[in-house]
Amino acid sequence: MDITLQHISKSYGGKSVIRDVSLTIRSGSFTTLLGPSGCGKTTLLRMIAGLETPDAGEIFLGSRCVFSGPQGVSVPPEARGLGFVFQDFALWPHMTVFENTAFGLRASGRTEHLAERVRQALSIVHLEELADRYPHQLSGGQQQRVAFARAVVTEPECILFDEPLSALDAQLRAEMRVELRELVTRLGLTAVFVTHDQSEAISMSDRIAVFSAGRLEQYDAPEAVYSHPATSFAAHFVGLSNWIDSRHFFRPEKASLSPAPGARAFTAGVVSSQYLGAGYEVHLLCGGERWTILSPVRADPGASLTVSVRPEDIITV
Amino acid sequence: MHLDRLTERAPAFLLGALLLFLVVCPLLSVFLKAVVLDGRLALSPAAAVLGAPENLRMIANSLLLGVLVVLTSTVIAAPLAYLFSRTDMARHRAFDILFLVPFMTPPYIASMGWILFMQKRGLLSQLVPGLPDGAPVFFTLGGLVLVMSLHVFPFLLTILRNAMDNIPSSLEESAAVLGAQFPLRCRRVLLPLLAGNYAIGALLVFVKTLSEYGTPYTLGRRIGFDVFTTDIHRYAAVAPISFGKAAVLASVLVTICLLLWMVQNAITRRKSYRLVGGRGVRLTLTPLRGAARVLAWGYVALVLLLAIGIPYFSVIATSLIRLRGYGLAAGNFTLAHYAELFADNENAVSAMANSLFLGVTAATLCAVLGTAVVLAVRRARGRTGRLLEAAGLLPEMLPGIVLVIGLMLFWNGIYDVLPLYNTLGILVVTYTALFLPYTIQYVTSSFTQISGSLLDAGRVFGGSRFYIFRRITFPLLLKGIAAGWMMTFIISVRELVAPSLIAPPNTLVVSTYIMREFEQGSVSLGMCMAVLCVGLTTAALLALRRHMR
Numbered sequence: 001m002d003i004t005l006q007h008i009s010k011s012y013g014g015k016s017v018i019r020d021v022s023l024t025i026r027s028g029s030f031t032t033l034l035g036p037s038g039c040g041k042t043t044l045l046r047m048i049a050g051l052e053t054p055d056a057g058e059i060f061l062g063s064r065c066v067f068s069g070p071q072g073v074s075v076p077p078e079a080r081g082l083g084f085v086f087q088d089f090a091l092w093p094h095m096t097v098f099e100n101t102a103f104g105l106r107a108s109g110r111t112e113h114l115a116e117r118v119r120q121a122l123s124i125v126h127l128e129e130l131a132d133r134y135p136h137q138l139s140g141g142q143q144q145r146v147a148f149a150r151a152v153v154t155e156p157e158c159i160l161f162d163e164p165l166s167a168l169d170a171q172l173r174a175e176m177r178v179e180l181r182e183l184v185t186r187l188g189l190t191a192v193f194v195t196h197d198q199s200e201a202i203s204m205s206d207r208i209a210v211f212s213a214g215r216l217e218q219y220d221a222p223e224a225v226y227s228h229p230a231t232s233f234a235a236h237f238v239g240l241s242n243w244i245d246s247r248h249f250f251r252p253e254k255a256s257l258s259p260a261p262g263a264r265a266f267t268a269g270v271v272s273s274q275y276l277g278a279g280y281e282v283h284l285l286c287g288g289e290r291w292t293i294l295s296p297v298r299a300d301p302g303a304s305l306t307v308s309v310r311p312e313d314i315i316t317v
Numbered sequence: 318m319h320l321d322r323l324t325e326r327a328p329a330f331l332l333g334a335l336l337l338f339l340v341v342c343p344l345l346s347v348f349l350k351a352v353v354l355d356g357r358l359a360l361s362p363a364a365a366v367l368g369a370p371e372n373l374r375m376i377a378n379s380l381l382l383g384v385l386v387v388l389t390s391t392v393i394a395a396p397l398a399y400l401f402s403r404t405d406m407a408r409h410r411a412f413d414i415l416f417l418v419p420f421m422t423p424p425y426i427a428s429m430g431w432i433l434f435m436q437k438r439g440l441l442s443q444l445v446p447g448l449p450d451g452a453p454v455f456f457t458l459g460g461l462v463l464v465m466s467l468h469v470f471p472f473l474l475t476i477l478r479n480a481m482d483n484i485p486s487s488l489e490e491s492a493a494v495l496g497a498q499f500p501l502r503c504r505r506v507l508l509p510l511l512a513g514n515y516a517i518g519a520l521l522v523f524v525k526t527l528s529e530y531g532t533p534y535t536l537g538r539r540i541g542f543d544v545f546t547t548d549i550h551r552y553a554a555v556a557p558i559s560f561g562k563a564a565v566l567a568s569v570l571v572t573i574c575l576l577l578w579m580v581q582n583a584i585t586r587r588k589s590y591r592l593v594g595g596r597g598v599r600l601t602l603t604p605l606r607g608a609a610r611v612l613a614w615g616y617v618a619l620v621l622l623l624a625i626g627i628p629y630f631s632v633i634a635t636s637l638i639r640l641r642g643y644g645l646a647a648g649n650f651t652l653a654h655y656a657e658l659f660a661d662n663e664n665a666v667s668a669m670a671n672s673l674f675l676g677v678t679a680a681t682l683c684a685v686l687g688t689a690v691v692l693a694v695r696r697a698r699g700r701t702g703r704l705l706e707a708a709g710l711l712p713e714m715l716p717g718i719v720l721v722i723g724l725m726l727f728w729n730g731i732y733d734v735l736p737l738y739n740t741l742g743i744l745v746v747t748y749t750a751l752f753l754p755y756t757i758q759y760v761t762s763s764f765t766q767i768s769g770s771l772l773d774a775g776r777v778f779g780g781s782r783f784y785i786f787r788r789i790t791f792p793l794l795l796k797g798i799a800a801g802w803m804m805t806f807i808i809s810v811r812e813l814v815a816p817s818l819i820a821p822p823n824t825l826v827v828s829t830y831i832m833r834e835f836e837q838g839s840v841s842l843g844m845c846m847a848v849l850c851v852g853l854t855t856a857a858l859l860a861l862r863r864h865m866r
Contacts (some may be wrong), residue, residue, distance in 0.1 A: 051601070076493070079496075080494070082494060084494040086487040087487070103497070103505070107496040
């Protein structure tokens with residue numbers, strides 16, 4: 001089910017939070033809305049779910065219009081039939097895991113084979129054993145899984161994620177990235193995922209939509225966003241960038257400390273270096289810009305290095 | 318070593334002895350008076366009192382009144398709580414204060430306002446001459462319930478609203494996304510999560526209603542609706558006086574209240590879903606549009622009209638009317654009653670002087686005693702500390718009238734040793750006992766805000782214990798102490814039940830002056846005093862709220 005946004009805009013008390021955003025999310029894709037906090041990505045996701053109302057524009061789920069400013073259409077969230085995983089999981093503390101999961105089926109009156117369907121949804125996330133527990137008796141990762149099971153039990157075509165990993169600690173976050181992505185693929189869902197974490201976005205997505213201050217900056221595959229950022233904001237926000245001047249930069253892994261034929265060479269002073277196990281991350285100062293490069297050997301602060309970058313690795317925005 | 322421990326514990330013992338005289342012994346006196354006759358245990362008089370049909374009817378009345386007030390205040394408060402927690406009306410913070418005004422208004426004054434408004438040829442029939450007489454409708458149990466609910470609903474509103482504010486919007490939104498319509502979301506998500514807090518609020522409203530004296534005395538008596546407080550007052554103050562009967566009824570009342578407190582405590586311990594995680598609670602405010610908006614604001618206006626508009630209008634208008642026979646008419650307004658209050662009116666001036674004296678004295682005593690109790694509780698910890706704190710806080714849980722009866726009985730009994738009874742001194746003692754919990758609570762809350770590391774830092778940098786207290790602890794407590802002082806002063810000035818029972822003959826305070834003028838003197842003079850009393854103390858309360866932010 002394609003999700004189509006057309007000329008969506010929204011302002012709160014005179015402050016624009018979404019500025020004329022148009023975007024089509026392909027059926028079956030994993031699409032990430034990426035940007036710093038306050039860029040409007042969560043608002044946009046909530047608009048798709050019907051939890052916020054745009055000031056103008058249109059939203060289509062497949063061919064069905066769920067919001068239209070000009071035609072005065074606004075379908076409430078309970079009639080949109082989407083899955084949603086909240087940032088704080090939003091599990092009801094007074095219901096067991098089973099009842100939390102069963103809610104969507106009960107609310108829509110689909111109580112046939114209820115227990116079986118709930119068990120099935122819980123088995124997808126390996127939580128059948130914990131069906132009788134209450135949310136506060138679960139770990140953060142387990143709560144996350146319940147939130148997912150609850151969202152998919154009604155078999156929606158599309159599932160929306162609002163920064164679902166941000167409430168977890170770092171190690172769990174890395175595990176859940178892999179797990180969530182696998183589940184979405186296995187169930188053949190269309191997923192829209194909101195995050196401010198660019199590494200999360202790059203690693204999980206088929207497509208990334210980069211937002212800044214309510215505007216869509218770039219909408220492309222992660223590889224394309226990384227190697228061909230459309231705007232200087234996208235270049236800054238996704239990955240580390242070493243700027244040569246205001247329009248040209250290169251990525252850390254493209255720099256070499258040994259001279260290569262035809263490469264451009266820069267002389268830079270070492271500010272500090274950090275050992276990462278696999279190598280060193282060296283922070284440099286070159287012409288007033290701070291650079292980061294990777295190096296197999298330690299570089300001492302105060303030393304001077306020659307950095308070589310091949311012309312084809314220098315990106316222009 | 319032994320001596321050291323003695324000096325360490327001496328303050329706690331001294332305070333314990335004081336609280337024994339102020340709270341514990343008076344309370345025991347009530348129970349003893351109820352079941353001891355001529356030095357022997359005698360249960361039959363108590364049984365006779367409880368078996369008397371008029372007393373059984375009174376107990377049924379009280380419980381019925383409690384239930385009806387809980388229901389009515391719920392009906393008033395619940396929609397307001399939702400509107401001011403979940404819709405864009407929550408942005409209007411000014412209503413927080415406005416809705417507290419009815420709760421801050423002394424109930425006997427609000428009742429007087431309503432009586433003046435609704436009585437035969439009252440202010441309502443003067444405002445709208447064609448209207449049929451509203452008195453037969455108002456001077457009923459329904460009217461009593463309405464007036465008491467309009468006083469107490471802000472309390473329930475605050476509890477419900479805070480509870481709703483702690484429920485993240487995402488819990489309702491997730492239900493909506495999963496296909497649940499508004500009624501189902503309320504039934505399955507919002508209401509179950511509010512149930513615990515609501516039960517606590519409802520129980521407290523019930524206890525408050527049972528303990529309330531002002532409205533049943535002014536309005537309830539007119540319609541012949543006797544409750545615990547009015548009957549206890551009658552037995553203790555109106556001939557034929559029977560302290561025994563008063564004590565029996567007071568014992569029953571206090572037992573009911575303590576039982577309800579225990580239920581309340583049990584609920585508090587059991588419910589508490591862990592709602593809030595580390596992050597703050599995100600609330601989405603639904604914008605209200607069109608008809609819903611008009612309806613919502615109309616409802617707010619109606620509640621404010623009933624809870625503030627009518628009683629305040631009546632009290633102020635009556636204080637300004639020259640001749641009550643002419644009613645609300647141009648040219649029939651005057652400030653002369655206010656002038657009369659101060660000029661050649663010995664009763665009014667001495668009532669004000671008495672109230673101010675009592676307020677200042679009781680507030681100061683409470684500040685000293687309350688702070689000392691908190692410090693001693695912190696020092697002693699363990700069982701001694703808990704007992705001390707419980708004794709200090711007990712008056713807050715008891716209906717005021719019970720403690721007043723107890724103080725009457727106890728201090729009457731030790732008159733030969735300490736001749737305070739029948740002097741202004743007994744009022745000072747009574748007020749101090751009644752209002753000590755406020756200071757204890759304010760100072761305790763200041764104390765909990767002082768982190769242990771602040772005091773550790775003082776010690777690391779070489780401060781002696783006294784120096785640390787003087788330079789760190791005390792200045793940080795000062796805000797709480799000042800708040801306790803102010804609160805005690807304010808409620809002392811308004812207090813009605815204690816002076817109407819225990820004041821020496823011919824000694825009036827502000828509240829008893831208002832009551833006397835309302836019943837058999839110049840109603841306008843009484844209302845002038847009411848305006849001054851409410852105006853000053855409400856202003857002080859609002860200032861206090863600001864100060865505590």
